Amino acid sequence: MTAHPRLMSPIELRGHTLRNRIVFGAHTANMSESGLPGARFGAYLLERAIGGAAMIVAEPMPVHRTGVLTRGNFRHGTDEVIPHFRKVTEPVREAGSVILQQLYHVGAHGDSDLSFAPHWGPSGGPSYHDSDGSHAMTDAEIEELIAAHIAAAIRCKKGGFQGVEVWAAYHSLLDQFWTPWSNKRSDKWGGSLENRTRLSRTIIEGIRRACGEDFIIGLAISTSDSQDVLLQGEALAEIVALHDATGHIDYVTCGHGGYLDFERLMPTFLYGEKLTAPFTEELKKIVKHAKITSEAHIRTPENAESVIASGQADLVSIVRGQIADPHLARKTAEGRAEDVRGCISCNQMCWGRRSRDYWISCLINPSAGREFEWGGDRFTPAACPRRIVVVGAGPAGLEAARAAAERGHRVDLFEAQARIGGQFRLAGEQPRRAQILDLLDWYERQFEKLQVRLHLNAYAEAADIRALDPDAVILATGSLPDEDGFQRWLQGHDRLPGIGKGNVFAPEDVMRREAKLGQTVILYDEGGHWRGLGTAWAMAEQGRKVTIVTPEPFIGKEIARTSADIPLRPRLAKLGVNFLTEHLIAEWHGNAATVRSMLTSAETRLDASALVMSTTNRAFDPLSADLADIETHLIGDAAAPRQAPYAFHEGRRIGLSL
Numbered sequence: 001m002t003a004h005p006r007l008m009s010p011i012e013l014r015g016h017t018l019r020n021r022i023v024f025g026a027h028t029a030n031m032s033e034s035g036l037p038g039a040r041f042g043a044y045l046l047e048r049a050i051g052g053a054a055m056i057v058a059e060p061m062p063v064h065r066t067g068v069l070t071r072g073n074f075r076h077g078t079d080e081v082i083p084h085f086r087k088v089t090e091p092v093r094e095a096g097s098v099i100l101q102q103l104y105h106v107g108a109h110g111d112s113d114l115s116f117a118p119h120w121g122p123s124g125g126p127s128y129h130d131s132d133g134s135h136a137m138t139d140a141e142i143e144e145l146i147a148a149h150i151a152a153a154i155r156c157k158k159g160g161f162q163g164v165e166v167w168a169a170y171h172s173l174l175d176q177f178w179t180p181w182s183n184k185r186s187d188k189w190g191g192s193l194e195n196r197t198r199l200s201r202t203i204i205e206g207i208r209r210a211c212g213e214d215f216i217i218g219l220a221i222s223t224s225d226s227q228d229v230l231l232q233g234e235a236l237a238e239i240v241a242l243h244d245a246t247g248h249i250d251y252v253t254c255g256h257g258g259y260l261d262f263e264r265l266m267p268t269f270l271y272g273e274k275l276t277a278p279f280t281e282e283l284k285k286i287v288k289h290a291k292i293t294s295e296a297h298i299r300t301p302e303n304a305e306s307v308i309a310s311g312q313a314d315l316v317s318i319v320r321g322q323i324a325d326p327h328l329a330r331k332t333a334e335g336r337a338e339d340v341r342g343c344i345s346c347n348q349m350c351w352g353r354r355s356r357d358y359w360i361s362c363l364i365n366p367s368a369g370r371e372f373e374w375g376g377d378r379f380t381p382a383a384c385p386r387r388i389v390v391v392g393a394g395p396a397g398l399e400a401a402r403a404a405a406e407r408g409h410r411v412d413l414f415e416a417q418a419r420i421g422g423q424f425r426l427a428g429e430q431p432r433r434a435q436i437l438d439l440l441d442w443y444e445r446q447f448e449k450l451q452v453r454l455h456l457n458a459y460a461e462a463a464d465i466r467a468l469d470p471d472a473v474i475l476a477t478g479s480l481p482d483e484d485g486f487q488r489w490l491q492g493h494d495r496l497p498g499i500g501k502g503n504v505f506a507p508e509d510v511m512r513r514e515a516k517l518g519q520t521v522i523l524y525d526e527g528g529h530w531r532g533l534g535t536a537w538a539m540a541e542q543g544r545k546v547t548i549v550t551p552e553p554f555i556g557k558e559i560a561r562t563s564a565d566i567p568l569r570p571r572l573a574k575l576g577v578n579f580l581t582e583h584l585i586a587e588w589h590g591n592a593a594t595v596r597s598m599l600t601s602a603e604t605r606l607d608a609s610a611l612v613m614s615t616t617n618r619a620f621d622p623l624s625a626d627l628a629d630i631e632t633h634l635i636g637d638a639a640a641p642r643q644a645p646y647a648f649h650e651g652r653r654i655g656l657s658l
Contacts, residue, residue: 004305008333011054011314013291014216014250016098016162018054018315021308022329025253025295025317026057026102026165026220027350030072031359031369036084037074040359043372045088048322049095050376052329055315056092057165057218057253060102061156063148067105067173068115069129071357076152085159093160100163100216101156103149107173108134108182109259120145122177123184128259142189142199145173150206153215163216163250166204170222170258170265171230174200178239181229197242208248219243219290222255223279224264233279237286244287252287253317254280256296263566266320269345269432270567273297274307281312293317299343301332323350323362326377341365341442344435347562349645355561364439366399366649374656379406386471386658390414391460391623394422396636396647397476398443403655404474405450412453412468414460420444422478423531424644426511430534431541462626472631474654475624476647479617479637481506487526487615489551489584489598496613501590503610507535510612517544518609522593524585525550525614528557529643532614533568539612540575547578547606549595555579558643585611617641 002008008020024045031041037059045056061074074081085101092099108121109129119127120141121134137145153164168174176182177199183190189198200219207217221240223232231239243249256275257264267275275296284292294307295317304316322328324343331339341364346352349361349368362368367377385408390401393415401413419425421440428436447454458464465473485496485504496504505515507523521544525532533548533556540546548555555572556565569579586596592607621638633654636647 002333002335003337004301004332006308007301007305007316011291013055013098014163015214016216018098019096020052020054020329020333021315022052022054022304023253023293023315023317024048024053024056024322025293025319026060027319028070028072028354029059029360029369030070030354030357032059032072032074035073035075036081037088038084039372040369042088042091043376044369045099046091046095047326047371047376049092049097051322051327052333053097053322054329055098055100057100057102058088058161060104060167061152063103063105063152064145066110066115066117066120067107069106069111070354071114072359076155079155079158082155082159085156085161089160093162098162098216099160100165100218101161102165102167102220103152104167105145105173107176109171110134120173122182122190125176125182128171139187146199146203146206149203150210153207153211157211157215163218164207165218165220165253166200166207167220168200169220169255171260175221175231179229179231193238193242197239201243201246204243204248205246216250217248218251218253219249220253220255222258223276224257224261227258227260230258230260237283240283241286244290247289249290251291251293251315252283253293253295254283263563266347266351266563267297267345268347268562268564269435270564270571271297273299274303277307277312284311284313291315295319297345299345301328301337301340320345320350323360323368324365326365338445342435342438344439347564348643351563352561355563361645363645364648366645366652374652379403379656382407382409382658385409387469388412388472388474388658389465389468389470390474390476391465392422392476392478392636392638393420394476394478394636394647395424395644396638396651397474399648399651400474400476400635400655401452402443402446402450403652404658405447405452407655407658409658412455413447414455414458414464416457416459418457420454420456423508426508427530427534429511429538430530431537433530433534460623462623465623465627470630472633472658473627474633474635475621475638476636476651477620477622477638479641480620481508481613482615482618485588485613485615487524487584489526490586496585496588498588498590501588503590504588505610505612507531507612507614510535510539515610515612520545520608521610521612522547522549522606522608523612523614525555526616527614528552528555528559530559533559535612535614536577537572537575540572540577545576547580547608548572549580549583549585551582551584551598553581555581
């Protein structure tokens with residue numbers, strides 16, 4: 001019997017039986033090929049259907065050319081899309097999932113670089129996606145938009161989708177009409193509640209007439225407690241109740257955040273979990289017909305079960321959790337929730353890639369987006385099992401060892417430290433990042449089940465490796481901080497002037513508690529990653545006075561792609577952390593730094609008891625030369641220091657190739 005009985009119980013939607021309460025909700029995977037779904041997207045969704053998701057809501061599809069937001073958006077405009085849709089929907093349905101398509105128009109928050117069209121909105125308000133304004137829609141354009149929604153729904157039905165989800169979330173076009181702040185109209189589309197909801201109700205009624213009584217129609221909304229001008233609480237609940245009273249909608253899914261507070265839309269580990277559950281609990285009290293779906297940071301089966309069992313929602317949308325582990329639902333149903341690889345809420349390769357307009361993937365599941373090439377998170381047994389030695393239990397080594405063992409190879413994994421994880425474990429020691437430690441615990445459980453021989457506190461020499469007579473050796477020995485304090489923007493200096501005067505440390509020294517810092521610390525952050533910023537946060541929480549110096553124009557350049565920089569900067573500021581941007585360290589004096597402006601070359605002295613240098617590491621490869629006569633594979637930071645996603649990727653790739 002499953003430990004999650006309510007989560008695994010079936011439920012009916014418009015005559016369709018959902019096998020459990022887990023939804024793989026709509027999100028921009030950005031995987032279309034010339035506006036059409038192809039092999040990449042089809043395999044991506046199919047893997048989640050095989051993995052047990054009860055309902056899948058596919059890629060948000062703009063219903064009109066003025067609503068195009070990404071290069072990977074589907075183009076619904078002609079019947080050409082229908083056979084391509086069928087290639088996606090038919091395998092998903094055969095695998096047991098109900099599949100819908102989300103229909104959307106972003107309204108004023110469009111992207112002219114892609115659409116080459118004016119953004120459409122109710123009253124010509126500003127875009128919060130770019131710096132443009134928008135066009136106040138005419139009556140004829142509103143009617144055109146209604147027809148576009150209905151035509152898109154018809155094509156979805158012909159393409160094998162069992163329903164559509166109408167998007168009125170995140171302050172998109174429909175809830176721009178709902179919201180008095182953005183809808184200043186005085187005609188039949190503005191003013192009263194009935195008028196402001198006329199557009200969405202007309203669209204939904206038109207879809208119902210065109211697509212029939214067996215066609216599922218969902219309504220996507222969002223709530224936020226950070227923006228007073230947006231709908232929330234009773235005002236939003238009243239609008240949902242008005243739509244529910246029509247009898248046309250079958251479920252309402254509630255997200256969090258929006259274009260005015262983007263960092264809350266896909267919350268990182270900086271936020272709590274189950275963010276919309278309190279509001280969906282209130283919705284359930286007033287909605288008479290539709291089922292209620294809660295989303296926003298419901299990562300785990302345990303969280304999902306608690307939401308369903310407590311009556312806060314009928315369904316849960318777990319998106320990033322099923323990107324990280326596409327078999328979350330199946331493992332939970334089989335009583336193996338401990339085998340679910342939990343999302344670490346980093347946003348680095350899902351939203352982080354989408355924000356740069358690439359197709360999405362996952363830091364800890366590099367098969368995401370590559371299912372059509374790598375077969376998803378399932379492993380084909382090796383034709384001839386081999387003896388594999390992996391050196392280094394950081395991200396690259398961990399995933400290489402696991403993938404090889406999953407395929408039946410006999411694996412020995414050496415790690416010089418007392419615990420697995422390498423620098424990734426140190427990242428997990430930073431504030432609010434314990435989900436990384438949960439992931440490392442998961443690897444330990446998997447290694448035990450896969451019979452990986454783990455050698456801890458074992459600094460492997462070439463002789464130790466040869467003694468095992470391996471068929472292949474994977475070198476994942478990582479990287480080390482640059483001992484010379486080299487800065488890429490201090491050209492002409494291979495060594496930081498004054499570094500020999502002492503009191504200079506790396507972030508790893510700080511997180512290992514090996515650095516004698518004193519009370520006043522300068523952290524030079526060259527990368528804008530969590531490596532430096534999380535260390536600064538940890539030092540500030542210890543009560544130290546921290547100044548972050550960076551050559552970049554703002555703090556957190558690299559984590560900006562995940563939107564984590566937005567909540568992080570005020571957190572650091574409230575802890576008393578000072579920011580000095582567009583500066584570098586010209587010289588260290590042992591108890592102070594000379595910092596130089598990159599704009600004016602002016603120099604300033606900053607007193608400090610210690611300097612922490614968060615700069616690019618150097619690859620550490622002490623074994624390749626001594627093992628040249630053995631099949632070896634150099635991966636991860638040992639090949640070139642990079643961020644963690646590429647280490648996990650290389651580990652998976654080499655584990656699959658052996």
